[in-house]
Amino acid sequence: xxxxxxxxxxxxxxxxxxxxxxxxxxxxxxxxxxxxxxxxxxxxxxxxxxxxxxxxxxxxxxxxxxxxxxxxxxxxxxxxxxxxxxxxxxxxxxxxxxxxxxxxxxxxxxxxxxxxxxxxxxxxxxxxxxxxxxxxxxxxxxxxxxxxxxxxxxxxxxxxxxxxxxxxxxxxxxxxxxxxxxxxxxxxxxxxxxxxxxxxxxxxxxxxxxxxxxxxxxxxxxxxxxxxxxxxxxxxxxxxxxxxxxxxxxxxxxxxxxxxxxxxxxxxxxxxxxxxxxxxxxxxxxxxxxxxxxxxxxxxxxxxxxxxxxxxxxxxxxxxxxxxxxxxxxxxxxxxxxxxxxxxxxxxxxxxxxxxxxxxxxxxxxxxxxxxxxxxxxxxxxxxxxxxxxxxxxx
Amino acid sequence: xxxxxxxxxxxxxxxxxxxxxxxxxxxxxxxxxxxxxxxxxxxxxxxxxxxxxxxxxxxxxxxxxxxxxxxxxxxxxxxxxxxxxxxxxxxxxxxxxxxxxxxxxxxxxxxxxxxxxxxxxxxxxxxxxxxxxxxxxxxxxxxxxxxxxxxxxxxxxxxxxxxxxxxxxxxxxxxxxxxxxxxxxxxxxxxxxxxxxxxxxxxxxxxxxxxxxxxxxxxxxxxxxxxxxxxxxxxxxxxxxxxxxxxxxxxxxxxxxxxxxxxxxxxxxxxxxxxxxxxxxxxxxxxxxxxxxxxxxxxxxxxxxxxxxxxxxxxxxxxxxxxxxxxxxxxxxxxxxxxxxxxxxxxxxxxxxxxxxxxxxxxxxxxxxxxxxxxxxxxxxxxxxxxxxxxxxxxxxxxxxxxxxxxxxxxxxxxxxxxxxxxxxxxxxxxxxxxxxxxxxxxxxxxxxxxx
Numbered sequence: 001x002x003x004x005x006x007x008x009x010x011x012x013x014x015x016x017x018x019x020x021x022x023x024x025x026x027x028x029x030x031x032x033x034x035x036x037x038x039x040x041x042x043x044x045x046x047x048x049x050x051x052x053x054x055x056x057x058x059x060x061x062x063x064x065x066x067x068x069x070x071x072x073x074x075x076x077x078x079x080x081x082x083x084x085x086x087x088x089x090x091x092x093x094x095x096x097x098x099x100x101x102x103x104x105x106x107x108x109x110x111x112x113x114x115x116x117x118x119x120x121x122x123x124x125x126x127x128x129x130x131x132x133x134x135x136x137x138x139x140x141x142x143x144x145x146x147x148x149x150x151x152x153x154x155x156x157x158x159x160x161x162x163x164x165x166x167x168x169x170x171x172x173x174x175x176x177x178x179x180x181x182x183x184x185x186x187x188x189x190x191x192x193x194x195x196x197x198x199x200x201x202x203x204x205x206x207x208x209x210x211x212x213x214x215x216x217x218x219x220x221x222x223x224x225x226x227x228x229x230x231x232x233x234x235x236x237x238x239x240x241x242x243x244x245x246x247x248x249x250x251x252x253x254x255x256x257x258x259x260x261x262x263x264x265x266x267x268x269x270x271x272x273x274x275x276x277x278x279x280x281x282x283x284x285x286x287x288x289x290x291x292x293x294x295x296x297x298x299x300x301x302x303x304x305x306x307x308x309x310x311x312x313x314x315x316x317x318x319x320x321x322x323x324x325x326x327x328x329x330x331x332x333x334x335x336x337x338x339x340x341x342x343x344x345x346x347x348x349x350x351x352x353x354x355x356x357x358x359x360x361x362x363x364x365x366x367x368x369x370x371x372x373x374x375x376x377x378x379x380x381x382x383x384x385x386x387x388x389x390x391x392x393x394x395x
Numbered sequence: 396x397x398x399x400x401x402x403x404x405x406x407x408x409x410x411x412x413x414x415x416x417x418x419x420x421x422x423x424x425x426x427x428x429x430x431x432x433x434x435x436x437x438x439x440x441x442x443x444x445x446x447x448x449x450x451x452x453x454x455x456x457x458x459x460x461x462x463x464x465x466x467x468x469x470x471x472x473x474x475x476x477x478x479x480x481x482x483x484x485x486x487x488x489x490x491x492x493x494x495x496x497x498x499x500x501x502x503x504x505x506x507x508x509x510x511x512x513x514x515x516x517x518x519x520x521x522x523x524x525x526x527x528x529x530x531x532x533x534x535x536x537x538x539x540x541x542x543x544x545x546x547x548x549x550x551x552x553x554x555x556x557x558x559x560x561x562x563x564x565x566x567x568x569x570x571x572x573x574x575x576x577x578x579x580x581x582x583x584x585x586x587x588x589x590x591x592x593x594x595x596x597x598x599x600x601x602x603x604x605x606x607x608x609x610x611x612x613x614x615x616x617x618x619x620x621x622x623x624x625x626x627x628x629x630x631x632x633x634x635x636x637x638x639x640x641x642x643x644x645x646x647x648x649x650x651x652x653x654x655x656x657x658x659x660x661x662x663x664x665x666x667x668x669x670x671x672x673x674x675x676x677x678x679x680x681x682x683x684x685x686x687x688x689x690x691x692x693x694x695x696x697x698x699x700x701x702x703x704x705x706x707x708x709x710x711x712x713x714x715x716x717x718x719x720x721x722x723x724x725x726x727x728x729x730x731x732x733x734x735x736x737x738x739x740x741x742x743x744x745x746x747x748x749x750x751x752x753x754x755x756x757x758x759x760x761x762x763x764x765x766x767x768x769x770x771x772x773x774x775x776x777x778x779x780x781x782x783x784x785x786x787x788x789x790x791x792x793x794x795x796x797x798x799x800x801x802x803x804x805x806x807x808x809x810x811x812x813x814x815x816x817x818x819x820x821x822x823x824x825x826x827x828x829x830x831x832x833x834x835x836x837x838x839x840x841x842x843x844x845x846x847x
Contacts, residue, residue, distance in 0.1 A: 010493050010494050010496070010499040010500075011499065022499055022500055024500070024504075024507060025494065026548060026551075027548065027551035027552055027554075027555055028551075030551065030554070030555075032555070037500075037504045037506075037507070038595075040504070040506060040507075041504070041506055041541075041595065042595070043544065044506055044538075044541035044544035044545070053596065054595055054596055054599065057596065057599040057600060057603060058599050060599075060603055061599045061602045061603045061606065064603060064606035064607060064610065065602075065606055067606075067610060068606050068609050068610055071610060071614070072614065075614050075615070075616045075617060076617045077616055077617050077618050078617050078618045078621065079617075080621050080624070083618070083621040083622060083624075083625060084621075084625065086625075087625060087628070087629075090638075093637075095637070098647040098648060099647070114818065115818070116815070116818055117655060118646075118655070118815065119817070119818070133814055133815070133817075135646065135647070135652070135812055135814075135815075136812045136813070136814050137812075138814065140817060158818065159817070159818025159819060160818060160819045175819075176817070176819040177819070178817060178819055178820050204714060205710070205713075205714045206714035206715065208714060208715055208716050208717075209714060223716070223717040224716075225716045225717060225718060226717055226718065228717060230717075230759075235601065235605075237598060249676075249677070249678045249770070269760055269763075273605060274608075275609070275612075276605050276609070290624070290627075291627070291631070292623070292624075292627050294620065294623060294624075295620075295624070309617075309620045309621070311614070311615040311619075311620050312614060312615055312616070312617050312620040312621075313609065313612060313614045314617075316617065316620070316621065334635050334637045334638060335631060335634060335635040335636065335637070335638075336627070336628050336630075336631035336632050336634065336635035336638055337624065337627055337628055337631065338628040338631075338632070338635065338638060339635075339637065339638065354624070354628070355624060355625065355628060375637075378636070378655075378658075379634075379635055379636050379637060380636040380637070380641060380645050380646060380647060380654070381636075381637075381645070381647045382637075393647055395636075395637070395645055395647035395648050
């Protein structure tokens, strides 16, 4: 035994808030108690005006939360599984790797499709961003960023530019020139500036605006031409890791996921957080809208993927299995929304039946974590990028 | 970001149960420190020897590993506590208690550190070293509002420890000191996850607002929402290439790009699936540039084409360059909203009034209300009539259903994979012709293209 002199509980239910947390051994009026650091901080402020406010605010927040749970439950009259019973069972899925894109010298961190359904942009840890014609596997453009860990990249809707960024805290736009001799880096345009790493970026409906998410806990909308900040979105209490734009007809919202385990829906115009979901147990690595725009899926380090319905305002399905113990890094829907493809840290890709909640197939092939996964614009294939330095097209 | 994820709570990665086992672990004996005997101590040499034996590693590696254990505070030196090195001689060391492991109490709280410094200060005046004195005064200013609590805790903890045996007390002091040597927070800079009162206030205030807003929203019954997923998946089943295949074949599988060439923007006759899709929703029709073109032709026949033109102009305003906003707003007003305008759109008077007022201070979203009004007008009125029209029915009738190409008889003879013109090149060509920028690449839905 290493030490019997000072036995103390180091982890468990806090005497104040009952949450399982690391515990501090405190003495209140000669009595030893175990509080988590948060409750200790609150207690230290007690008796003061701010201490009172804090305590009452916390209590109010808890009450409202419970009320919200009740309200949500009232309208939950059926489970997705039950509704999906009458859906036809899916046959065997035969998907194989049809192309392997080799050329990155290090981990592939992100990729995006061009609207022409065959071109792809991918970015990697060593700072290289490559544009491929995935159909022929030819590399068409290559840029070396002045930073490593390029965690985000996006193709412009016109197909004439790409955006990327990472540890440089910026998002830069590179117009794609066809002059082979021209140095793409020369025409680079710095658009977004965050105070921490760039985790995600996407163009909105045109080449003129970019939406970014960052490790500094915010997302932001930028004007490409002037680099001006058009709107910023505050509300995550930790790094924002992912975002996706809504396909809805009034096209004014997007969803983001963060290290604070929350998925937040935002109004682009006002910057307001309009909806929030916090049922995940760990970081949310990826969020993607269901094709109709009425729901979105998430992939998390808690090894589950979940479906959240925006109109019902709740989580409606969990895609998980005991045998899946590693975090899910990326998800995307097939064109009809019936299938959900998810890439995991255990090097596999699991294919889920969105309606029935069952796993339809497991795809092997990558030799390291699958970091990024996207279905092509016409739904004919999907592409996966991995820490094994390659990208694969599956169909 | 992204931990190793094999379930959440496990103990320190560096802790090995057998290391402290009395029979199988490192040899431990009582050490004399000054005049008090410290139980369960071991020499640096013993630690290294044990690591070599247990893990079958070289001395160099054992020293490295052992050194890390000291640096991270899982083993601490009894003599010379500020020197965080593992000496391969008879210098005495002890295992740190789990309560003081870095992993147990991360991140180290400033409040906790303040209590520790206060204890030291109370116990013996002048016991604080220079940097500790500095930290103490910085903390005294920074978290001054909690100082009563700090002093109270310090006194309580000291009182409780006085009730222990002297040897135990010394051990505890050693452990605590070792912990803070390694984990003291950098009080000069704000900790990333430090919970000050203001941050906590902000956090709870914010969540209260979110919860209240959520309570006020209208929720839809689950049965209705979930039924809509069923309907959507069913409707799009045959359009989903991965679920139902695609005609004549999936280019990625057959290496034949026919599927793409028969679905381009400029194709003469569209496929049946494509035309069918226009009937799924108004958005589907507008998202397909050919669909949009056809709809425009129909509207022209109905003398209501200005609606679609207005909608397109508003989209262009919303998603276009910031520098062109004022110009575009003027154009839209001139062409669609001004009295006697060439393509005057029929908006209800309230929306018109609001829009005209807003034009005085133009911004990107100023046309949103008017645009939405016209959008829903088209959706509810013109769109359903279009689907029933001869124009659409003819389109559907003459739409082609390509033959399925079975996989090649000689599968080992791979087809040549042809490249396609890059969208960047297509644009450059049209730019040279002086046409509008952003012409869609092959077979896409249109972007902000004011030409239809």
